[in-house]
Structures are given as C-alpha cells and as structure tokens.
Amino acid sequence: MSILNSKVPSGPLSEKWTKHKNDINLVNPANKRNIDVIVVGTGLAGGSAAATLAELGYNVKTFCYQDSPRRAHSIAAQGGINAAKNYQGDGDSTYRLFYDTIKGGDYRSREENVYRLAEVSANIIDQCVAQGVPFAREYGGLLDNRSFGGVLVSRTFYAKGQTGQQLLLGAYSAMNRQINRGKIKSYTRHEMLDLVIVDGKARGIIARDMVTGELERHSAHAVVIATGGYGNVFYLSTNAMGSNVTASWKIHKRGAFFANPCYTQIHPTCIPVSGDHQSKLTLMSESLRNDGRIWVPKKQEDAEAIQQGKLKPVDLAEEDRDYYLERRYPSFGNLVPRDVASRAAKERCDAGFGVNKTGEAVFLDFAAAIMRYGKEVAAVEHIENPSEEKIRELGEKVIETKYGNLFQMYEKIVDENPYKTPMMIYPAVHYTMGGVWVDYNLETTIPGCYCAGEANYSDHGANRLGASALMQGLADGYFVLPYTIGDYLADDIRTGPISTDLPEFAEAEKNIQEQLDKLINNEGSKSVDHFHKRLGKIMWNKVGMSRNEKGLKEAISEIRELREAFWKDVRVPGDYNEVNPELEKAMRVADFLELGELFAIDALHRNESCGGHFREEYQTEEGEALRDDENFMYTAAWEFKGDPGKAVLHKEELNYENIEVKTRSYK
Amino acid sequence: MKLTLKIWRQKNAQTKGNMQTYPIDGIEGDMSFLEMLDVLNTQLIDKGEEPVVFDHDCREGICGTCSLQINGEPHGPDRLITTCQLHMRKFNDGDTIVIEPFRAKAFPVIKDLMVDRSSFERIQQAGGYISVNTSGNTIDANAIPIEKEHADESFNAAACIGCGACVAACKNASAMLFTAAKVSQFALLPQGQVEASRRVLNMVEQMDKEGFGNCTNTGACEIECPKGISLENIARMNREYLSASLKG
Incomplete structure (x- = not known):
C-alpha cells in the first residue's frame, strides 16, 4: 500500500476546488504579519x-540566481497561454480543456489537479x-x-512570440508593488543550496550569495520551491544556461519524493x-505549426541531394514532397501533440530523409501560408488580378506580423531567410513533466515544503500540450498555492520567528561548505563542462527520444562512472568567496549527475510507452506509443535512500472517474 | 578564424581593472559570440588560469542578462539583437575585438564583464506596475475593448528586456529609454490611467536618484536597442511627466 496521500477533497469533480476552498483554514490578517514564507525561483x-x-x-523572501526576478526562464516562453474562455465560440469549455490536457498527457496525470487547472484558467x-x-x-479591440x-479549438492567448515575457513581466510588476511596500524582500544572484528541516517541517534554506560567495541562513514557516525543470540534464536543451535541478534535488535528498523523472518533453520545432x-538550443514556437507545413522529400535521392546542397528545397516539386504529419494524422495534421510530432521527425530522419548536413532536420514550410494570406489580403484590399509576386509580398507581411520575431531569430542563427526558403527544424529537449511529487495542495512529502510550476510533476502527465506551462505556472502561483499554504500556516500563528541559530541550520550549512571546499580544492584536470557534455551525450543517446532496456542499463552504469570521475x-x-560561475556550474552538474541516474532508473522500470516516454519494446505496428494501463497507470514517486541507485518506488494509482481512458489517437 | 581579443579584466568592485589580450584560433562562423567566449574560457581553465566572467542566461535574446560593449557598441555590430544572438560570421579572420563591460556610474562592475544593474530594479519597484490585487476577481478580460493600435504599441514598449544597452550607448549614461518604455506600456492602456501621474513622477525620481544622466536627444539608445524600442516613448514620458507635474 502506498504511503502517498494525494489529499484530494471529496465530492463531484467540478465542485471539489470550491468546496476545498470553503473547508480549509484561514489565517487572519493580523497573524499573517507574523508569518514568513520563502519562495525560491521567480518565474x-x-x-x-x-x-x-x-x-x-505574509512576509515573503524571494530568491533567484539571476540578477533580476524578471530574467527567470519563463521569460523565454513564446507561443501562448491556454484558457477556457470560449471567446471564439468554437465549443470550448472547462471540461474540454480538462479533457484535452488529460488526453494530451496520455492518461498519466491526476484528474482532480487537471480539472482545477482548467477551472482557474479563465x-x-x-x-x-x-x-x-x-x-x-x-x-x-x-x-x-x-x-x-x-x-481542436482556438483557446490560446498570446502576445506575439513573447507571451512568456509579457506574463512574467506582469507577475514581476505585481512583485515590484510588494517590494515597494516592503512585503517582499528580493534576493537576487542568490542560489538555494539546501533545505533546512526542523522537527520534521521545512523551516528555512541555505543560500549562497553569488557575488560575495557567502553562505546565508534564511528561516521561514514554509518554503515554496518554484525553480523550474531539469531539461539541462541533457546539456543541450532550450532551457537557459543556468536552469538547474539543484533546489528540487536538494529537497528530494531531504525527503521530498521525486515523481516520473523520465517524462521529458522533446519539442519538435527547434x-x-x-x-x-x-x-x-533555440526553440521555434509551436504556434508556427498553425501556418507551417512539415515535410521531407519523398525520395531518398532527393534527400541526399538536399543534404549535399545540390538541390534547393524550393525547387522540389510538390508531388515529390512527403508532408508526413498530414499523411499519418489527417485529422490533426501539423498540429499533433509534441511527442507525436517529435517521434515522427526522428522516424523520417532515421530512415534517411533528413534535410541538413547531418541528416537531422526536417522542413517547416510557410510558402503555402504566405500565398493563402496574400490572396486574402488582396481580396480585402480589392487588388484586382494581383501578380504572384504581389500576393507573396502581401502574404509575407501577414506572416511577419504574426511571427516576425521568430523569423528574425531564425535568420540570425541559421543565416537563411525563412520567408524565402523553408525553415529547418529538429526536436530538442524542452520541458520536464516529471518533478517533485506534490499532493492536491501542492505540498511535497516534507510538511511545509511546497512545489509549484514546472518544478512539480502535477498536471501534464506524460506529455504537456502547448501553451499549458504558462497556464500551470500562473494557476499554481496566483490561485492555488495562496489558499492551500494558508491552511498549513494556520497552525503556525503562535510559533513566532524561527531562529537561524538552530543546530539544523548549522548542520546544513556545514555540509554545503564541505561540498564547496571539496570542489575548489579538487585539483582535477577537466572542466565542469567536460563532464556536463558527457552526461548530456549519455542522456540524449540512451535516455532520449526513444529508449530501450539495454541502452537504459548501460546509461545507468555509465552515469555512475561519470559521477565518480567528476x-x-x-x-x-x-x-x-567570490564571483565564481565555474563553482556554480559544478554544484549544479553534481546534482544533474545524480538525477540522471534516477531518470534512467525510472525510464527502465516503466515497461510501457506513454507520452514523451517511448520504449522501443512497447509500440504498435504503426510505431505509435503502446501504453500498459493494467500495470502502469500510476505515478512513480521515488524516495531517496542515500544514493540515487537505491531509490525506493512508491506508487500513486491514477483513477479516472470522469473521463473514459482511451488509446490516444490523432488520426 | 583567428582572432585577437582584448578583454577588460577586473577582480572585483574594489580593485582596478585593465585590458588584457588573448589570441584565439579555430573560431567558426556558426558559433555565437558567447560560444566563442566559452571556447576561450575552456582554454583558460585548461591552462590553470581564471576564466572571464560575463553575464548570460537564456542565450536566445529574451532574458536581457547578457551585455558586453563589443568594439565600442553595446551587443556588438549587428542590429536588433543581443550579444548572445550575435554570430561570429559577422567578424573576419584576423580581426581584433575589444570587449568591455557596459560602462555607467549606475552600473558598477562586479567582476570582469559583469555589472550590477540593480538600479533598473529600483526604478521598476518605484512604480512600474498597476495596483490590482492578484485575486483573479477582476472584470472579464474582454469587458474593456482596447484599440488594436494602442495594444500593439503598448506591447512594443513592453518588449524591453531591461538589458541596459540604452544606458551603455548613451554618452550621458541616461536611462530615459528604459524608464520611458515601462511608463509607455501602461500609459497606452486604459488600465494604466488611474495611477499614471504617480507612476511617472515616482519612476523618474528614482531614475534620477540612481545617478543616470540626462537625455540630450542623441538617439544612440534607439539605434543600439536590441528590441528596437522607439524614441517616441521618451517623448511620451516627457508629456506624461509634464502633465503630472502640472497637476501637482
């Protein structure tokens, strides 16, 4: 029997959250002034x-490693944010958003959390x-x-290709208002290096001031971890250079279970x-698939000619192109979910149809959309008998207003004009659905330690749908956590300030100091990046887009060896005791080297394919993911036991009472 | 390609810095400028020397962390991009590249090429927000239609990434473009009207307190801005400021 208690409230699905909000304890305003909360991560x-x-x-202290909260990596999210507003009148509803998210997650997320997410989205x-x-x-207007x-609906709100930036600046402006009032103290260029637990409750953190190098003790009545995902375990990903697993991993080592680490999203359009x-790696927003058509040549010899630069993609006749997503998935076409699109690209490239020098790229082509929009504009503007040239010019303008910044980004990196020749794209690590296990209240298995946003595992199952990460981050932070954490803090109104002189703080600080000393005094011969790159290669080749038993077993032993070598x-x-980016990286890579092993162990134990987790042994004849609901319809939550290899598995069974579990089909 | 790098090295805020020269070889056009510095740093570490410290994070031109004055220009010779998006194909074999930190009194050097831009934080804290509670109990998002042109212009101002290139480009080290972008974003929206006067007065006051220089309408900020933030924002802020001052 599992020791995991999801604390899902009783009652019908659509009434649970309202009922829960009515049932939980509140803290009166006067008492809130006596309660401190630490928030790590400011995305x-x-x-x-x-x-x-x-x-x-509440008195809040925030911590971020960046020099400003506004630079957290949420800022890089491009495409948009989902909400069940049904402004388009195209049949959207809370239930439909809930259903799409559960199905998109391949039936591996907790029904009640997802419903709540859909409910607060508007x-x-x-x-x-x-x-x-x-x-x-x-x-x-x-x-x-x-x-x-x-x-199959249009529910994504956006601000050009910079939606994450605008939403983060919104949250940051709300923070600034509180900083100005003295209610938030913002610690920038600070990295959390450990969690402090007193009498079984999270009571503070050890953080390093990245300018002076000093270790600092900060106490609080509750700690919120919101430090994002761990995609950088692959070295190359769309994450920021500093994105790391350290805060999540440190709380894992202090008792927080880590759930479904193998669920990773490989984004198809990078x-x-x-x-x-x-x-x-740089992402090209999924929104481009609204207008871009993905293809490779039908014939191998054409693919080879394109690889060698002997044939231009624009010169290849329409009938010689294979729009493989439209061919395989006629009902969703180019807008199939990310895991499906990524695997389909890999399948074509592995079969020899890739289109760049390395054979690891497919085309994303806007030519058809440019002509379609051009004709529309010509009609609206009453331009009679427009030349093809004119239509193209008008169409390009439409594409520019929609995706201008993305096209510019592409051109700067690749040095090719995507208005004139199709973009080349390939899948890359983008988001991690797995993360710290949390209950319905977003509390981890450590009392008083909460986890929000990408850092937790809760809402996306085995695959996240586009424009849902921003929705989840803001839902957790604005609308869920402030209620649920109050319920917990109601017991703390008489506790008074937590002293940082407690032995638990001293012990945690000493451990970290020893780790820092060891790294500084190591006198080794290889740079941190050397080890990080090697870890990334193991992860990508053996724990990446498709996995098998043999490769995973090799990965586990290779990661262990690499950790020792590191x-x-x-x-x-x-x-x-100074600014030292190499030391910061070393501390992060040390944690990635442990997480990587647990990641592979999780992937090895899950003898099925679901969402972003594709095991070659478990696929249909058509190469689609083959789930095993009988044996694996659960969340795998791992408990740390001194070494990632000794982690103990706990299962939270998933029950779908409001949704019929089906084989996912986008055909 | 083979290059000569002249880089500002400074141990910390207390010590004096100087330019040092590093020859580097094997640089490819497809590398980004920061990847070129990664190559240099790996070589320095392998030789037992201290790597060059510089700020960077997203490496896709949106977080605003990276900086660098490259051959005298913030974010280097290319237009409408940040240093992390600058590629080495913009340089030629045999070039000498001078790399300095952003220079301004209000951006003190922390180490090497890394500067302290917390003055920008304080300007935003002084009023860069709309005072609504985050309870979600607001009116429906479509209750107030906003003219598309205004929404788009507001977005263009809000696209500022807070990197500080405008300050580094300005001979007076003025932060007018940065402050004006934030003021404009709200001034162009109906939601921002209620606090408009207080906002512009407080933000400008904080900007002056931080030791940024005055604006003399040179326009270098607009040219060097990686996000193309327009000078019109400064004009708009001046109007806002004037009308707020007159209201007293």
Whole structure:
C-alpha cells in the first residue's frame, strides 16, 4: 500500500476546488504579519506566488540566481497561454480543456489537479489583462486567440512570440508593488543550496550569495520551491544556461519524493544543432505549426541531394514532397501533440530523409501560408488580378506580423531567410513533466515544503500540450498555492520567528561548505563542462527520444562512472568567496549527475510507452506509443535512500472517474 | 578564424581593472559570440588560469542578462539583437575585438564583464506596475475593448528586456529609454490611467536618484536597442511627466 496521500477533497469533480476552498483554514490578517514564507525561483509560478502571498500579508523572501526576478526562464516562453474562455465560440469549455490536457498527457496525470487547472484558467486571463499585460487583440479591440497542438479549438492567448515575457513581466510588476511596500524582500544572484528541516517541517534554506560567495541562513514557516525543470540534464536543451535541478534535488535528498523523472518533453520545432561548440538550443514556437507545413522529400535521392546542397528545397516539386504529419494524422495534421510530432521527425530522419548536413532536420514550410494570406489580403484590399509576386509580398507581411520575431531569430542563427526558403527544424529537449511529487495542495512529502510550476510533476502527465506551462505556472502561483499554504500556516500563528541559530541550520550549512571546499580544492584536470557534455551525450543517446532496456542499463552504469570521475577529476578554478560561475556550474552538474541516474532508473522500470516516454519494446505496428494501463497507470514517486541507485518506488494509482481512458489517437 | 581579443579584466568592485589580450584560433562562423567566449574560457581553465566572467542566461535574446560593449557598441555590430544572438560570421579572420563591460556610474562592475544593474530594479519597484490585487476577481478580460493600435504599441514598449544597452550607448549614461518604455506600456492602456501621474513622477525620481544622466536627444539608445524600442516613448514620458507635474 502506498504511503502517498494525494489529499484530494471529496465530492463531484467540478465542485471539489470550491468546496476545498470553503473547508480549509484561514489565517487572519493580523497573524499573517507574523508569518514568513520563502519562495525560491521567480518565474511565473514563483513570482506570482510571492506577489500573492505578500499581498495577503505574509512576509515573503524571494530568491533567484539571476540578477533580476524578471530574467527567470519563463521569460523565454513564446507561443501562448491556454484558457477556457470560449471567446471564439468554437465549443470550448472547462471540461474540454480538462479533457484535452488529460488526453494530451496520455492518461498519466491526476484528474482532480487537471480539472482545477482548467477551472482557474479563465481567471488568469482576466488577472493578467487587469495588470496591463498587452495581449494580442483583434481590430474590434477584443482579445485574439490561436490554436495549439493536440486540440481542436482556438483557446490560446498570446502576445506575439513573447507571451512568456509579457506574463512574467506582469507577475514581476505585481512583485515590484510588494517590494515597494516592503512585503517582499528580493534576493537576487542568490542560489538555494539546501533545505533546512526542523522537527520534521521545512523551516528555512541555505543560500549562497553569488557575488560575495557567502553562505546565508534564511528561516521561514514554509518554503515554496518554484525553480523550474531539469531539461539541462541533457546539456543541450532550450532551457537557459543556468536552469538547474539543484533546489528540487536538494529537497528530494531531504525527503521530498521525486515523481516520473523520465517524462521529458522533446519539442519538435527547434533549430538543429550546428556543431560541437553548441551551448544551447533555440526553440521555434509551436504556434508556427498553425501556418507551417512539415515535410521531407519523398525520395531518398532527393534527400541526399538536399543534404549535399545540390538541390534547393524550393525547387522540389510538390508531388515529390512527403508532408508526413498530414499523411499519418489527417485529422490533426501539423498540429499533433509534441511527442507525436517529435517521434515522427526522428522516424523520417532515421530512415534517411533528413534535410541538413547531418541528416537531422526536417522542413517547416510557410510558402503555402504566405500565398493563402496574400490572396486574402488582396481580396480585402480589392487588388484586382494581383501578380504572384504581389500576393507573396502581401502574404509575407501577414506572416511577419504574426511571427516576425521568430523569423528574425531564425535568420540570425541559421543565416537563411525563412520567408524565402523553408525553415529547418529538429526536436530538442524542452520541458520536464516529471518533478517533485506534490499532493492536491501542492505540498511535497516534507510538511511545509511546497512545489509549484514546472518544478512539480502535477498536471501534464506524460506529455504537456502547448501553451499549458504558462497556464500551470500562473494557476499554481496566483490561485492555488495562496489558499492551500494558508491552511498549513494556520497552525503556525503562535510559533513566532524561527531562529537561524538552530543546530539544523548549522548542520546544513556545514555540509554545503564541505561540498564547496571539496570542489575548489579538487585539483582535477577537466572542466565542469567536460563532464556536463558527457552526461548530456549519455542522456540524449540512451535516455532520449526513444529508449530501450539495454541502452537504459548501460546509461545507468555509465552515469555512475561519470559521477565518480567528476568528483575525482573536476577542476574548479578560483575561490568560493567570490564571483565564481565555474563553482556554480559544478554544484549544479553534481546534482544533474545524480538525477540522471534516477531518470534512467525510472525510464527502465516503466515497461510501457506513454507520452514523451517511448520504449522501443512497447509500440504498435504503426510505431505509435503502446501504453500498459493494467500495470502502469500510476505515478512513480521515488524516495531517496542515500544514493540515487537505491531509490525506493512508491506508487500513486491514477483513477479516472470522469473521463473514459482511451488509446490516444490523432488520426 | 583567428582572432585577437582584448578583454577588460577586473577582480572585483574594489580593485582596478585593465585590458588584457588573448589570441584565439579555430573560431567558426556558426558559433555565437558567447560560444566563442566559452571556447576561450575552456582554454583558460585548461591552462590553470581564471576564466572571464560575463553575464548570460537564456542565450536566445529574451532574458536581457547578457551585455558586453563589443568594439565600442553595446551587443556588438549587428542590429536588433543581443550579444548572445550575435554570430561570429559577422567578424573576419584576423580581426581584433575589444570587449568591455557596459560602462555607467549606475552600473558598477562586479567582476570582469559583469555589472550590477540593480538600479533598473529600483526604478521598476518605484512604480512600474498597476495596483490590482492578484485575486483573479477582476472584470472579464474582454469587458474593456482596447484599440488594436494602442495594444500593439503598448506591447512594443513592453518588449524591453531591461538589458541596459540604452544606458551603455548613451554618452550621458541616461536611462530615459528604459524608464520611458515601462511608463509607455501602461500609459497606452486604459488600465494604466488611474495611477499614471504617480507612476511617472515616482519612476523618474528614482531614475534620477540612481545617478543616470540626462537625455540630450542623441538617439544612440534607439539605434543600439536590441528590441528596437522607439524614441517616441521618451517623448511620451516627457508629456506624461509634464502633465503630472502640472497637476501637482
């Protein structure tokens, strides 16, 4: 029997959250002033949580490794945010958003959490507009929508290709209001390195000031971890260079269970790798699949000619192109979910139809959309008998207003004009659905330690739909956590300030100091990046887009060996009491080297394919993911037992009472 | 390609810095500028020397963390991009590249090429927000239609990434473009009207307190801005400021 208690409230699905909000304890405003909350991470989840908690009256301290909360990696989200507003009148509803998200997640998420997410989604848009977030609008002055993968309605709100930026600046402005009032103290260039537990409850953190190098003790009555995902375990990903698993991993080592680490999203539309020097990968928003058509040549010889630069893609006749997503999935076409699109691209490239030098790229082509829009504009503007040239010119303008910044980004990186020749794209690591296990209240298995946003595992199952990450981050921070954390803090109104002189703080600080000393004094011969790149190669080749038993077993032992080699031979220049980016990286890579092993163990134990987790042994004849609901319809929550290899598995069974479990089909 | 790098090295805020020269080889056109610095740093670490410290994070031109004055220009010779989006194909074999931190009194150097831009934080904290509670109990998002042109213009101002290139480009180290972008974003929206006067007065006051210089309408900020934030925003802020001052 599992020791996991999801604490889902009773009652019908659609009434649970309202009922729960009515049932939980509240803290009176005078008492809130005596309660401190630490929020680590200031992206959409952390920033919105911090602002809301401070607004309610709690004393909040925020921590981020960036030099400003506004630079958290939520800022890079491009395409949009979903909400069940049904402004388009195309049949959307809370239930449909809930259904799409569960199905998109391949029936591996907790029904009640997802329903709540869909329920509060509409509030997010109201809230953000009130804060002055400049969403895209139609000429009538109302909000515009577009469509994303895996759904049949248009429910995505957006601000050009910079939706994450605008939403984060909204949350950041709400934070600034509270900083100005003195209710939030913002610690920038600070990295959390450990959680402090006193009498079984999370009571503070150890953080390093990345400018002075000093270790600091900070106490609180509750700690919120909102530090994002762990995609950088692959070295190359669309994450920021500093994105890391350290806060999540440290709380895992202190008792928080880590759920479904193997559920990773490989995003289908990223700019392909150009060489060994590559430090990160750049995403081209999924919104491009609204208008771009994905294809490779039908004939191998054409693919080879394109690879060698002997044939231009624009010169290949229509009938010689294979629009493989439209061919395989006629009803969703180019807008199939990310996991499906990524695997289909890999399948074509593995079969030899790739279109760049390395054979690891497919085309994303806007030519048809440009002509379609051009004709529309010509008609609206009453241009009679427009030349093809004129139509193209008008169409390109439409594409520019829709995706201008993305096209510019592409051109700067690849040095090709995507208005004139199709983009080349390839899948890359983008988002991690797995993360810290939380109950319905977003509380981890450590009392008083909460986890929000991408850092937790809760809403996306085995695959996240586009434009849902922003929705979840803000839902957790603005609308869920402020209620549920109050329920917990109601017991703390008489506790008074937590002293940082407690032995638990001293012990945690000493551990970290020893780790820093060891790295600085190691006198090894290889840079941190050397080990990080090697880890990334193992992960990508053996724990990446498709996995098998043999490869996973090899990965586990290779990661263990690499971890040993790292501690023996890593070289960290400089000292710990100064700005030292190599030391920061070393601390993060040390944690990735442990997480990587648990990741592979999780992938090995899950003898099925679901969502982003594709095991070659488990597929249909057509190459689609083959789930095993009888044996694996559960969340795998791992407990740390001194070494990632000794992690103990706990299962939270998933029950779908309001949705019929089906084989996912986008055909 | 083979290059000569002249880079500002400074141990910390207390010590004096100087330019140092590093020859580097094997740089490819497809590398980004920061990847070129990664190559240099790996070589320095392998030789037992201290790597060059510089700010960077998203490496896709949106977080605003990266900076660098490259051959005298913030974010280097290319237009409408940040340093992390600059590619080495913009340089030629044999070039000498001078790399300095953003220079301004209000951006003190922390180490090497890393500067402290917390003055920008304080300007935003002084009023860069609309005072609504985050309860979600607001009116429906479509209750107030906003003219598309205004919404788009507001978005264009809000696209500022807060990198500080405008300050680094300005001979007076003025932060007018940055502050004006934030003021404009709200000034162009009906939601921002209620607090408009207080906002512009408080933000400008904080900007002056931080030691940024005055604006003399040179326009270098607009040219160097990686997001193309328009000078019109400064004119708009001046109007806002004037009308707020007159209201007293």
